[in-house]
Structure formats: structure tokens, C-alpha cells
Amino acid sequence: MYEREKIRYLVLDKHRLVITTDTAAQEERSIPVARIASLLAFMEASLGVDVDSATFERRDCAANVLRMTATDLSSGGGFERWLCDRVVDDDSHIMPLRCFLRTQEAYLLVRFLLLSFDGHASVSALAQRYGVSAVQFRRICRGIFGGGLKRRLRQWRAQNALHDILSDHGSLTELAYRHGFASSSHFAQEIKFHFGARPGCLR
Known part of the structure; x- marks a missing residue:
């Protein structure tokens, strides 16, 4: 039936x-x-x-x-x-x-972070732009993401960088600075931490 x-x-x-x-x-x-x-x-x-x-x-x-x-x-x-x-x-x-x-x-928070975070901004600077104290901003983020904001932003930065590694033919040093990394070695360590391979191996 x-x-x-x-x-x-x-x-x-x-x-x-x-x-x-x-x-x-x-x-x-x-x-x-x-x-x-x-x-x-x-x-x-x-x-x-x-x-x-x-x-x-x-x-x-x-x-x-x-x-x-x-x-x-x-x-x-x-x-x-x-x-x-x-x-x-x-x-x-x-x-x-x-x-x-x-x-x-x-x-609203995710849209704000996607538009505001450039790899350089501190949590305090983001909180100020969002219009709340740093403590309140961290609390809001923890409630929404279930964890600390710094860890989440670190993941987003690595994912954005990975996209450019795969699609951009510029030098890895340029990509490192574009995504807010202090050095190309820090960039390589971070990409390996998140994706299991250094940037040069992913191209």
C-alpha cells in the first residue's frame, strides 16, 4: 500500500x-x-x-x-x-x-566577523567595533560557537589561507603576510597544524 x-x-x-x-x-x-x-x-x-x-x-x-x-x-x-x-x-x-x-x-556576529577579521585584529579591537566590552564579546562568541573566539578565528584564517594557497600563484611569503602571519615559518607551521602538510606541499 x-x-x-x-x-x-x-x-x-x-x-x-x-x-x-x-x-x-x-x-x-x-x-x-x-x-x-x-x-x-x-x-x-x-x-x-x-x-x-x-x-x-x-x-x-x-x-x-x-x-x-x-x-x-x-x-x-x-x-x-x-x-x-x-x-x-x-x-x-x-x-x-x-x-x-x-x-x-x-x-549578525558571523557576518560581522567575516567582514571585520583580517588576520590582524585583536579580540579587543573586534569587541570595540562590535560595540561591547571584550569580556562580553568573548561571552557572546563562546555561547554561539561553543568555544573560544581565538581558536575559531585561527581556524578561519587557516581556511582562508588554504583557499589562496590552492588558487593563488603568488609567493608563499606574500600569502603569509596577507593573512596576518608574522613570518613565513609561522604560516607554514599553522597550515601544517590544521591540514597536515606544509603550504608548499599543498600546491
């Missing part, structure tokens, strides 16, 4: 996204909103989305709770992949979700 496909519902507040189906009373999956908002921030930054000029319904952004249907979501476990596909396709049906996530602190 043919089994009717389940319809999935998304319910978000500032803490969690809960995924349920029309055939189950209990939740199918629960995900921290900070994780999803961070993912969206990375995706929109990589796609060059100008959030300031993006069109969306302001009332969706102002809501404390968002409820929507995800008819083409095949399972709660595949939510992140589903979201990425919808964002890449610029699916207008998820605009309320994107809008809601853009108001979350995790989204």
Missing part, C-alpha cells in the same frame, strides 16, 4: 528549531538556532548576498516565533543540506526563514 509522504513543520524561536511531522506527536529533530543562523551567514557571505539591500517581509523578521511548512524536506536529519540547497537556488519559499535567521545574534 502506498504510504503518504510526511509533511514537515518548522518551529523556530531564538533558541531552537524544532522539526515535526503531521503524523508524529513528538518532535523529529531539534537544532540550536545559533548553528543554523551561523550556517546561513557563511552561505550568504560566500554567495555575496547584500543583506542590507535584500528584499523581505519586515513582519517576518520581527516575529519572536516562526512557523512554516517544509513540504520538500525528506527528513529532519537532512535539514542542513535542505537549507543549503534552498539558499543556493534562491528559493523564495524560505525567505521568511532566512529573514528570521538574519535577526539572530549568531547570524
Whole structure:
């Protein structure tokens, strides 16, 4: 006998996204909103989305709770992949979700860091630009990323550098200084720490 496909519902507040189906009373999956908002921030930054000029319904952004249907979501476990596909396709049906996530602190913080961190800025300087004390800034980052900000920024810097190692034909010394490393030897050590090989071996 043919089994009717389940319809999935998304319910978000500032803490969690809960995924349920029309055939189950209990939740199918629960995900921290900070994780999803961070993912969206990375995706929109990589796609060059100008959030300031993006069109969306302001009332969706102002809501404390968002409820929507995800008819083409095949399972709660595949939510992140589903979201990425919808964002890449610029699916207008998820605009309320994107809008809601853009108001979350995790989204705003990740976008800020992606625009502000150049490999040189200290945590104190970033906190000042963000408009809070260094202590408060570290607390916000720890709550969103689950760990210290310095470790996260170190990973981002290495990932950005790896991209340039693979795509840029400039000298490794130039790349080291461009990404805020004090010397080419420090650059080589950091890349090896994160990726298991020195920069010259990755080209």
C-alpha cells in the first residue's frame, strides 16, 4: 500500500528549531538556532548576498516565533543540506526563514566577523567595533560557537589561507603576510597544524 509522504513543520524561536511531522506527536529533530543562523551567514557571505539591500517581509523578521511548512524536506536529519540547497537556488519559499535567521545574534556576529577579521585584529579591537566590552564579546562568541573566539578565528584564517594557497600563484611569503602571519615559518607551521602538510606541499 502506498504510504503518504510526511509533511514537515518548522518551529523556530531564538533558541531552537524544532522539526515535526503531521503524523508524529513528538518532535523529529531539534537544532540550536545559533548553528543554523551561523550556517546561513557563511552561505550568504560566500554567495555575496547584500543583506542590507535584500528584499523581505519586515513582519517576518520581527516575529519572536516562526512557523512554516517544509513540504520538500525528506527528513529532519537532512535539514542542513535542505537549507543549503534552498539558499543556493534562491528559493523564495524560505525567505521568511532566512529573514528570521538574519535577526539572530549568531547570524549578525558571523557576518560581522567575516567582514571585520583580517588576520590582524585583536579580540579587543573586534569587541570595540562590535560595540561591547571584550569580556562580553568573548561571552557572546563562546555561547554561539561553543568555544573560544581565538581558536575559531585561527581556524578561519587557516581556511582562508588554504583557499589562496590552492588558487593563488603568488609567493608563499606574500600569502603569509596577507593573512596576518608574522613570518613565513609561522604560516607554514599553522597550515601544517590544521591540514597536515606544509603550504608548499599543498600546491
